[in-house]
Amino acid sequence: MDQDSFKPKILGFLCNWCCYAAADSAGVGRYQYPPNLRTIRLMCTGRIDPMFIIEGFACGADGIFAGG
């Protein structure tokens, strides 16, 4: 597949206290990044149960991002 046509669907699990806050800061700083990511806010990445990741892939995610 050529690189330009591949638009991966990425599911992100973001820790409220660090990565989610950082993603907010990226917004405040108007940093631009590709719009492929859909996020789920958690209170800690320690909340991530392996079944969330399996379910994510099963639901069609091309990649899963855990930010904590």
Added chain:
Amino acid sequence: MTNATLESLEGEAGKFTAKVHRLPRFINEDLCTACGVCTMYCPVLVSDTYNEELAITRAPHKDYPQAVPASFYIDPKKCLFLNYETCQICIPTCQAKAIDFSQKEERLDLSVGAVILAPGFGRISDKVLARYGYGRFPDVVTSLEFERIMCASGPSRGEIIRPSDGKHPQKIAFLQCIGSRDITSGNGYCSSVCCMYAVKEATVVKEHAPDVDISIFYMDMRTAGKGFDASRQRARDTHHLRFIRSRVAEVRERGDKLRLSYADSEGNHKEDDFDMVVLSVGLESPEDAQSLAVTAGIKLNQYDFCDTKAFLPLDASRPGVYVAGAFQGPKDIPESVMQAIGSAAAAAEILHEARGTEVIRKEYPSEMGIAEEPRIGVFVCHCGINIGGVVNVSEVASYARTLKDVVSVDDSLYSCSQDSQKVIKDAIKEHNLNRVVVAACTPRTHEPLFQETLRDIGLNRSLFEMVNIRDQCSWVHAHEPKEATAKAKDLVRMAVAKARLLYPLPEQTVPVIPKALVIGGGIAGMTAALSIAEQGFECFLVENSAQLGGNLRRLKTTLTGEDPGQLLNEVETRARNHPRIKVYTNTQVENVSGYIGNFASTLSTETGSEVIEHGVVVVATGGREHRLKKYLYGQSKHVLTQLELEEILSSPEKAKKINEVVMIQCAGSRGDDLSYCSKLCCGQAVKNALRLKELNPAASIYVLYRDVRTYGFMEDYYREAREKGVVFINYEKENPPVVMPNDDKITVEFMDVLLGEKVKLEPDLVTLSVGIVPNEVEELAKLLKIPLTQENFFLEAHVKLRPVEMAVSGVYVCGLAHSPKPIDESISQARAAAGKACVPLSKGFVAVEPIVSSVGKDKCIGCGICESLCPYKAIHLIKVDKKKKAETITASCKGCGICASHCPTLAISMGGFTNEEIMAQIRAFGEC
């Protein structure tokens, strides 16, 4: 209250009238949504002072994204309307109608009981900086400018470039002690923080650009704080930083480089070229220190910092006026935070009777019952043009209407505005909504506002879900409106899927037993106990040994001339006689159970065991002199520790017989027996040297040191010692002095780098600065489930921002148990620990966020995995009908969900983040 200055302070402690002059911001804080559109349209360019004038902003601006309040203001010196009555272009651009040129300056009379001064620090003058080429050579920058250049949100977005040509510097020099330790600049003191920040800045550069060559020119590396030496060493070893012990004489321009001339430690003259020179500028007293001192009626010291006494480091000279931060003397973030909490505690001590008297409590209507099936309302926000300018809001709203169980959809210009709250409330009533979804900015700032709206109308606040379509969507996909709109729709769908499963969660509070346990009866423990008692709460003060006082009992003098004996007497008498303090000596803490608000501890006293109940714990278990087996300590009567010398010096007769002393600093510290620096030994050595010189001016004193760490105002005493003839000789770790027996006497041999030869002395005494070790606390740490550092000091919850709190709620630390430190810092920290400890005590309850975990007892098999993994000691096993079951300690739970994700039987659920809710979000994600 910003843009405000103190104009006068009349009255007395407990009853002051403060006249405050407040200048207008010209932007209404309550209406401003901090969207930044006004800045974009303003035609006036203004030098950005927050970015050290390395960038440009506009007249209406906010200094930096995290500034408090989260609102913009207009620079009155530059605004065209305020100066020439023209323009006003910002007014129509602000859709929130927050710009208000009618605001006037105000004069307010505030009646207050106490005043805390925290004006920070000032700048080293350009005249001093000019000596190093600053102002003439563009690539000579101050460390503050360099900090901004390195910062991701700075003028070059974190790209390290030279101001002259925008090129990446390949070779950078840091010059230490600029405007510090330099009486010609008027500042005889050490600024305490510059060594550490230079190491930090150098490290950041190397992380960005590993090939950059960095040299740090220094006199002494004063990285004395907790963990600082380890950081410095790591930086040196990982990043190959060059440390050169020298004061640079001159900075010249040579082509496009800067040439530095200096003498190395052997005395050789050298020159070297650099691309960029960073001046590690010191901390000056604030520019308005003198006028503030007159207004507040307080004394300043000789350097125009707030004058305080060693045993009252937070008290300004006027009763009821306290001080915190760099205005009390140069200091770093953790020390400033400790003083800030400590001065708040000091204020609470004199004001505790007035606590809660001017509070208005908000009442909420009782919660309405909700129907079984979800009825969801979705509110999509335009945020002016912040969302609406990129995301097609009406398309998102129409899409939301198609989602299952959504019965009401609305879009608003600003969903956070007052009138929008009414719209939400009306919709809840009209459509009988039982779940609310708002798609707007970030829940981190705005979730509480909407939850409040729900509570106001009688809906449980846990029935709310927020979608971030601004900070994490429109702002970051500004040029891709189609994709941003698609993303917003997906996020709304995911939130609605979760909202469908939300259920009301109880508002829990846990009562607090209004008593404190303080473990350790040294100066830190006694100070903490007294502060807690003065703030109105009962306190158990438990001391291991037979008497209170700890190390203070052994001190005879302080560097600044106070009498430790008198302090001990006063504090001990006050503690023993205080009606709210119960003192236990010869008592050990055998067991601690419970959690914040509800601890029960077993004390083993001389007469038997006693169980006490308390809401909080302050750990002040202290430390002691390290005992080393080197330098003939314990073998020769001529070898003493500094404390032992201090004891001898308390008798002038004995002191007069001492004619020659060699002091060995860092004996056993900084990479020897102990890895760390004990922070107080250098000051102690200078103190004993000065004392001996006073009693016997003819005595010869040699101090063999690695770095003299007389930070802050201690530097004056170091200078005094040198002036009085005390000889300070540097040695390197690899080449330590050697102490040998010599019949009845003793010989010390060391390398004098400056002379370039070995020197042999036969002194009367060798005094060792042996450093501080913590007392045995492993058992206690296990009981409290609190982590220790590698060196067995208690590990605070956050090194910089929470320096007296522990990971476990309701437990606080101070004094030597935290890290080695001098008396004044122990006292500040003890008061800070007391301040934090009194927060739950004075509230009387711990409010539990509904996000805490809960255990389904039917599913729980009592395996205990959750208990072993919880970092907050917030879940434990209990017996229910003879079976082990896990139970959440809601007061301690932080809602992280580690327990839930590891439970093999899925018995643990997280409020607002249940497995079902998260799985529904994931499945909704899959529907796109």
